[in-house]
Amino acid sequence: MRRLAVLLTLLTAAILAPGAPASAAMPAGLTHLGNARQVIVVVGTGWKSTRAALRAYQRGDDGVWRQAFPVMPARTGYGGWAWASRRVQDTGLTPGGTFTITQAFGVRANPGTKLTYRKVDGNDYWVGDRRDPRTYNVFEPSASKHRAWRISEAERLAAYPTQYAYAAVIDFNRPAGVHWDTRLGEYVTATPSHVGRGSAVFLHASGKGSTAGCVSVSRANVVTLLKWMNPALHPRIVMSPTAADLTRA
Numbered sequence: 001m002r003r004l005a006v007l008l009t010l011l012t013a014a015i016l017a018p019g020a021p022a023s024a025a026m027p028a029g030l031t032h033l034g035n036a037r038q039v040i041v042v043v044g045t046g047w048k049s050t051r052a053a054l055r056a057y058q059r060g061d062d063g064v065w066r067q068a069f070p071v072m073p074a075r076t077g078y079g080g081w082a083w084a085s086r087r088v089q090d091t092g093l094t095p096g097g098t099f100t101i102t103q104a105f106g107v108r109a110n111p112g113t114k115l116t117y118r119k120v121d122g123n124d125y126w127v128g129d130r131r132d133p134r135t136y137n138v139f140e141p142s143a144s145k146h147r148a149w150r151i152s153e154a155e156r157l158a159a160y161p162t163q164y165a166y167a168a169v170i171d172f173n174r175p176a177g178v179h180w181d182t183r184l185g186e187y188v189t190a191t192p193s194h195v196g197r198g199s200a201v202f203l204h205a206s207g208k209g210s211t212a213g214c215v216s217v218s219r220a221n222v223v224t225l226l227k228w229m230n231p232a233l234h235p236r237i238v239m240s241p242t243a244a245d246l247t248r249a
Contacts, residue, residue: 002033027065029055029247031162032098032204037237039065040101040203040225042215045092047241048080054217058233061176068228072221075206077213083248084172087213089128089198094213094239099171099205101235105139106160106166115168124144128199129153133192136137137173137199141229144185146238150205155200162206163214166222167204168229170215170237203237215239 037059044052054072057065078094087095103116105124110117118124123142127135129149143151156165175193180186191198198213202227206216215237217225217245229235240249 003026003247012097014177020183026055026233026246027059028217030098030249031247032238032249033236035234036100036236037233038068038229040235040237041246042074042237043243043246044076044078044081044241048079049241050076050078050080052076052215054215054221056227060201067086069224070122071218075210075216078210079213080180083102084197087198091131091211092212093198094211094241095140095172095198095201096216096245096249097172097240098236099166101229102171102231104166104168104229106162106164108165111166111223113228114232115226115228116231120164122156123155124149124157126157126200127154130195133195134190136195136224137175137184137193138178138187138189140186142185146184147186163207163211164205165219166226167202168222168226170201170203170239172201 026041033039039057042052042054052074054074056068058068059065069188075092076173077092081091081096084095084097087093103112105118105120107120109119125140127140127149132149135149173193175189177220178187178189181188202214204214204216205222240246240247
């Protein structure tokens with residue numbers, strides 16, 4: 001118990017101190033990093049908070065985690081926070097937990113990221129229709145005439161040129177086995193994610209205020225993070241409502 005108390009003290013100090021030096025304590029104290037050598041840590045100021053601090057860390061060949069950039073102010077969901085397993089769609093809650101980041105997109109051209117990147121246009125959607133589990137939380141390059149999902153229950157990505165100028169996809173509630181169905185003319189899965197838990201959670205450029213559950217930072221900072229992320233280093237994002245809750249994320 002004493003060791004845990006000391007660890008939590010170090011975690012809190014590293015996160016809350018604006019001028020805190022790069023520290024190995026925070027990433028090393030997290031428990032769901034797997035093979036990640038790049039970690040983005042987002043910490044709010046409470047369960048109802050809509051503001052957070054974002055820090056990025058990279059583990060060197062010597063095994064030491066080092067902070068890659070100065071702290072970045074971030075915005076989170078208008079509804080506050082919920083652990084990923086308890087989140088409900090359309091509540092404005094940011095999901096707490098640890099997630100991989102494997103792809104990115106944007107209304108603008110690739111800014112130089114090594115992640116798989118798609119420049120989106122007016123035909124591109126991210127579906128969140130509970131009536132169609134096969135496409136729930138799935139990207140669709142067009143609205144197929146054979147689709148079961150409703151336009152009203154999907155985000156047309158190009159409709160958000162400010163927020164989605166650049167974005168990284170946070171792999172929250174993503175379904176497995178997504179593949180192209182030639183007959184339907186769309187991406188589908190036979191193993192849906194948890195329908196109703198939420199879709200389209202991204203790390204994107206900030207708008208005028210809080211988000212609908214995503215994490216946002218300035219456009220310049222999104223570009224910085226996208227250029228830094230390297231799929232060979234298996235980037236992950238850890239999201240927590242408070243510093244004290246980080247070891248649960």
